[in-house]
Amino acid sequence: xxxxxxxxxxxxxxxxxxxxxxxxxxxxxxxxxxxxxxxxxxxxxxxxxxxxxxxxxxxxxxxxxxxxxxxxxxxxxxxxxxxxxxxxxxxxxxxxxxxxxxxxxxxxxxxxxxxxxxxxxxxxxxxxxxxxxxxxxxxxxxxxxxxxxxxxxxxxxxxxxxxxxxxxxxxxxxxxxxxxxxxxxxxxxxxxxxxxxxxxxxxxxxxxxxxxxxxxxxxxxxxxxxxxxxxxxxxxxxxxxxxxxxxxxxxxxxxxxxxxxxxxxxxxxxxxxxxxxxxxxxxxxxxxxxxxxxxxxxxxxxxxxxxxxxxxxxxxxxxxxxxxxxxxxxxxxxxxxxxxxxxxxxxxxxxxxxxxxxxxxxxxxxxxxxxxxxxxxxxxxxxxxxxxxxxxxxxxxxxxxxxxxxxxxxxxxxxxxxxxxxxxxxxxxxxxxxxxxxxxxxxxxxxxxxxxxxxxxxxxxxxxxxxxxxxxxxxxxxxxxxxxxxxxxxxxxxxxxxxxxxxxxxxxxxxxxxxxxxxxxxxxxxxxxxxxxxxxxxxxxxxxxxxxxxxxxxxxxxxxxxxxx
Amino acid sequence: xxxxxxxxxxxxxxxxxxxxxxxxxxxxxxxxxxxxxxxxxxxxxxxxxxxxxxxxxxxxxxxxxxxxxxxxxxxxxxxxxxxxxxxxxxxxxxxxxxxxxxxxxxxxxxxxxxxxxxxxxxxxxx
Amino acid sequence: xxxxxxxxxxxxxxxxxxxxxxxxxxxxxxxxxxxxxxxxxxxxxxxxxxxxxxxxxxxxxxxxxxxxxxxxxxxxxxxxxxxxxxxxxxxxxxxxxxxxxxxxxxxxxxxxxxxxxxxxxxxxxxxxxxxxxxxxxxxxxxxxxxxxxxxxxxxxxxxxxxxxxxxxxxxxxxxxxxxxxxxxxxxxxxxxxxxxxxxxxxxxxxxxxxxxxxxxxxxxxxxxxxxxxxxxxxxxxxxxx
Numbered sequence: 001x002x003x004x005x006x007x008x009x010x011x012x013x014x015x016x017x018x019x020x021x022x023x024x025x026x027x028x029x030x031x032x033x034x035x036x037x038x039x040x041x042x043x044x045x046x047x048x049x050x051x052x053x054x055x056x057x058x059x060x061x062x063x064x065x066x067x068x069x070x071x072x073x074x075x076x077x078x079x080x081x082x083x084x085x086x087x088x089x090x091x092x093x094x095x096x097x098x099x100x101x102x103x104x105x106x107x108x109x110x111x112x113x114x115x116x117x118x119x120x121x122x123x124x125x126x127x128x129x130x131x132x133x134x135x136x137x138x139x140x141x142x143x144x145x146x147x148x149x150x151x152x153x154x155x156x157x158x159x160x161x162x163x164x165x166x167x168x169x170x171x172x173x174x175x176x177x178x179x180x181x182x183x184x185x186x187x188x189x190x191x192x193x194x195x196x197x198x199x200x201x202x203x204x205x206x207x208x209x210x211x212x213x214x215x216x217x218x219x220x221x222x223x224x225x226x227x228x229x230x231x232x233x234x235x236x237x238x239x240x241x242x243x244x245x246x247x248x249x250x251x252x253x254x255x256x257x258x259x260x261x262x263x264x265x266x267x268x269x270x271x272x273x274x275x276x277x278x279x280x281x282x283x284x285x286x287x288x289x290x291x292x293x294x295x296x297x298x299x300x301x302x303x304x305x306x307x308x309x310x311x312x313x314x315x316x317x318x319x320x321x322x323x324x325x326x327x328x329x330x331x332x333x334x335x336x337x338x339x340x341x342x343x344x345x346x347x348x349x350x351x352x353x354x355x356x357x358x359x360x361x362x363x364x365x366x367x368x369x370x371x372x373x374x375x376x377x378x379x380x381x382x383x384x385x386x387x388x389x390x391x392x393x394x395x396x397x398x399x400x401x402x403x404x405x406x407x408x409x410x411x412x413x414x415x416x417x418x419x420x421x422x423x424x425x426x427x428x429x430x431x432x433x434x435x436x437x438x439x440x441x442x443x444x445x446x447x448x449x450x451x452x453x454x455x456x457x458x459x460x461x462x463x464x465x466x467x468x469x470x471x472x473x474x475x476x477x478x479x480x481x482x483x484x485x486x487x488x489x490x491x492x493x494x495x496x497x498x499x500x501x502x503x504x505x506x507x508x509x510x511x512x513x514x515x516x517x518x519x520x521x522x523x524x525x526x527x528x529x530x531x532x533x534x535x536x537x538x539x540x541x542x543x544x545x546x547x548x549x550x551x552x553x554x555x556x557x558x559x560x561x562x563x564x565x
Numbered sequence: 566x567x568x569x570x571x572x573x574x575x576x577x578x579x580x581x582x583x584x585x586x587x588x589x590x591x592x593x594x595x596x597x598x599x600x601x602x603x604x605x606x607x608x609x610x611x612x613x614x615x616x617x618x619x620x621x622x623x624x625x626x627x628x629x630x631x632x633x634x635x636x637x638x639x640x641x642x643x644x645x646x647x648x649x650x651x652x653x654x655x656x657x658x659x660x661x662x663x664x665x666x667x668x669x670x671x672x673x674x675x676x677x678x679x680x681x682x683x684x685x686x687x688x689x690x691x
Numbered sequence: 692x693x694x695x696x697x698x699x700x701x702x703x704x705x706x707x708x709x710x711x712x713x714x715x716x717x718x719x720x721x722x723x724x725x726x727x728x729x730x731x732x733x734x735x736x737x738x739x740x741x742x743x744x745x746x747x748x749x750x751x752x753x754x755x756x757x758x759x760x761x762x763x764x765x766x767x768x769x770x771x772x773x774x775x776x777x778x779x780x781x782x783x784x785x786x787x788x789x790x791x792x793x794x795x796x797x798x799x800x801x802x803x804x805x806x807x808x809x810x811x812x813x814x815x816x817x818x819x820x821x822x823x824x825x826x827x828x829x830x831x832x833x834x835x836x837x838x839x840x841x842x843x844x845x846x847x848x849x850x851x852x853x854x855x856x857x858x859x860x861x862x863x864x865x866x867x868x869x870x871x872x873x874x875x876x877x878x879x880x881x882x883x884x885x886x887x888x889x890x891x892x893x894x895x896x897x898x899x900x901x902x903x904x905x906x907x908x909x910x911x912x913x914x915x916x917x918x919x920x921x922x923x924x925x926x927x928x929x930x931x932x
Contacts, residue, residue, distance in 0.1 A: 038742070038744060038752065039742075039752070039795055040799060041750065042742075042744045042745075042750045042751060042752045043744075043750070044744065044745065046745060046749050047745050047750070094817045094820060094821050095817055097821040098809070098814060098817070098821070098822065099808070100872065100874065100875075102832070102836050103821075104826075105824055105825060105826050105829055106826075107825070107826065108823070108825075109825040109826075109828070110820075110821060111821055130749070130837075133749055133839075134836065137836070141808040142808050144807065145808055153796075153799075176794075205744040205746065206743050206744055206745075206746065207744045239746065239747075241747045296692055319749070322748070323747055326766055435733075436737070437732075437734070479737075480736075480738055481738040483738075483789075485705065485706070485788065485789045486740045486788050486790075486792050487740070488732075488739075488740045488741075489738055570783055570784070570852055571849070571853040573783075573852075574783065574847070574849040574852035574853070575849045575853065580756065580758070580759030580760035580847075581760075581899060582902040584898040584902060585847075585897055585898075585899045585902070588849070588896075588898075652895075655896055655898075656894075656896055656915050656918055657918065657919050657922065658912070658915040658916045658918065658919035659919075661912065663898065
């Protein structure tokens with residue numbers, strides 16, 4: 001079956017929903033397909049907790065927000081894009097408020113803002129510690145107003161159809177009955193989020209497997225800066241559930257086993273509110289040097305919120321308290337929370353410019369799946385949800401304008417039938433003796449131990465060898481579920497296929513980048529090297545693995561200087 | 566959505582909490598009272614055959630054999646009435662404490678039930 | 692670490708046929724029911740189908756019936772359950788798709804029916820800034836905005852089990868969330884949508900929805916408060932004539 005929609009959006013998280021609304025508003029007559037492999041509101045965006053950054057108040061400015069972001073990115077962010085991003089942020093925060101978002105308020109009834117890591121002004125708009133959750137629900141509910149948004153819930157996208165550098169649509173499996181469909185489109189927006197499930201200890205939902213990145217990559221679109229992976233300082237033990245930076249924004253302390261606020265050694269000025277890469281590295285240093293606590297789930301440090309008092313915790317960090325009690329058995333009102341740095345954000349992604357355009361005509365990318373790049377080598381907290389809003393909006397209106405101006409281009413012959421055969425005959429027909437779970441777990445532990453916060457050449461080479469071997473082994477997997485209906489055995493195999501592809505790019509990029517910048521820290525090259533490495537990594541698909549190229553960083557007004565907090 | 570599913574949700578006890586039990590009991594007592602209502606009407610029709618016939622019929626039911634049934638009937642009436650009162654109060658959004666109210670009314674109902682049962686016992690047996 | 696043997700009795704469903712499958716394994720303290728299901732999928736039976744995403748109780752994917760009661764699998768510790776035999780079934784009042792995967796389409800359709808978004812006569816422009824809402828005004832509805840649409844309340848609702856058209860606790864709570872938002876001007880319009888046979892008046896106040904709600908939204912209270920609003924509105928209409 002082939003259906004036709006002017007604009008198709010893949011992914012229905014924050015960026016996808018924002019894009020759908022923008023597209024629906026730009027072209028009222030356009031038909032917009034919103035495709036997601038899960039139901040509405042299940043997207044990982046609901047897990048965002050702490051806040052959304054926007055320069056709203058006197059004393060703050062767009063320029064200051066931009067500078068904080070540039071400095072946070074360790075000067076790898078494209079400064080034109082960052083300036084644009086910061087200038088649009090206040091509008092988006094207000095827009096969301098107008099659509100019903102239950103932002104936390106000041107006594108005067110204005111949107112309240114809290115301090116956040118790396119920001120020199122309290123500019124994180126927040127809705128308690130369920131910011132992403134409320135933003136998602138607000139956008140989803142708003143999107144229900146538009147009848148021209150057609151939802152394809154629980155459709156798993158298997159390929160993008162690109163010919164002559166033009167996007168023509170995509171193929172997807174309807175999970176409910178296993179039917180392969182083609183969606184014929186003038187424009188496609190990727191909004192599938194990051195690739196955090198590459199790592200073992202991660203804040204990510206089970207569903208965040210980098211599908212959009214891998215789809216685009218295989219279709220010939222380059223991926224940018226994939227070696228930069230953010231580790232959030234505070235992942236809850238043992239599960240890795242996120243403890244928001246807002247907890248430190250509200251005044252929480254990080255403590256080592258000597259009961260010291262060790263951050264004063266590493267970032268005397270900003271202390272716990274230094275950018276995430278710095279805090280995470282400091283924590284790992286403490287742990288490696290033996291000042292961590294030992295536990296059955298590995299070493300950890302403590303996040304102490306007790307001095308905030310029950311009332312403040314209950315009002316501003318209720319989810320953190322709930323999660324700590326339910327998933328770690330610790331009530332932060334009574335005890336400090338056990339935490340360790342945890343894989344949290346994919347700075348890299350599908351190469352896109354500040355108009356969210358990829359090199360392929362009609363293909364756009366927004367949100368975590370894209371690398372615009374405003375985050376450079378290290379993202380500041382609050383900038384990701386805002387990125388989804390700003391660039392989701394841009395992608396939606398750009399794609400809609402593109403669809404208004406252009407006609408449908410003919411789909412290649414038999415494209416759906418060929419894809420159907422690839423998935424259901426070739427892929428599902430695999431009956432080897434390798435287990436999907438085992439390959440996945442090996443990949444994740446390899447990434448965790450060898451491509452983590454501290455990296456070195458030998459480890460990376462070894463990791464690359466293991467990933468390549470896993471890719472070989474993957475050809476020999478067994479898919480036991482041979483049915484068509486809701487075959488999650490098949491989808492987890494497809495996801496693993498995507499992830500292995502991405503893991504290779506991350507490792508290769510990290511191996512080649514012989515410097516330390518932002519989240520990418522090489523023990524064998526501990527200094528930032530602007531002369532040779534102030535550039536973006538671009539990975540292109542080839543049959544023998546990724547081919548890397550480099551492009552320059554856009555610098556407008558801020559020349560790189562030493563990064564101190 | 567099957568009939569079995571619906572009956573399970575309306576009358577089943579598995580997986581329910583206290584308010585759920587109250588609901589189930591309310592349905593059951595409601596059914597009992599409805600049946601009794603028809604029974605009562607049937608009894609009343611005997612009046613068409615004269616007052617004597619009616620009294621004779623009623624006298625038959627005021628015996629120790631029927632006493633347990635009467636006591637259960639009173640229990641059902643008291644429960645259904647008091648819980649109904651609770652529902653009316655709660656459904657107008659007049660209280661947040663509907664669960665506590667259930668306990669209080671339950672206690673009142675129990676005392677009432679014992680007292681009325683005692684009265685019935687006196688009439689029938691003594 | 693503390694361990695024990697558990698048996699998962701999973702109600703499997705495929706192509707209209709049902710069967711119960713038993714899976715036995717060793718669980719350690721700290722393992723959730725969701726971890727258990729993943730253990731089964733990874734090591735014992737890869738064909739088992741269930742939904743999961745955030746594993747922190749905020750996305751609403753993994754609602755299922757555990758030992759007879761609707762719960763989120765990710766938020767339920769195996770060691771907290773009082774039996775070592777753990778039965779797992781899909782949510783009720785929804786059609787089955789496969790195993791523990793139930794069809795939520797109707798559930799989401801009903802949510803859409805109550806117009807769950809701010810209705811404004813005139814929308815303020817972005818340049819004019821935000822609508823004013825004090826912390827107290829926020830508190831009026833915040834509880835009802837916490838609903839994660841997991842469907843547990845819908846699954847335990849007797850009325851939803853016997854009447855396909857009943858809007859159900861989650862959507863009614865959502866309607867009430869907007870009724871209590873001082874920015875909303877959809878008062879009468881939305882009230883008409885929920886004040887009917889298939890709306891608030893169908894509720895018989897079993898209140899189990901509030902008991903199973905993992906986020907303490909208290910949909911039962913929301914529905915009763917809608918009844919009150921509807922009653923008062925009807926009363927006023929009576930005198931306006």
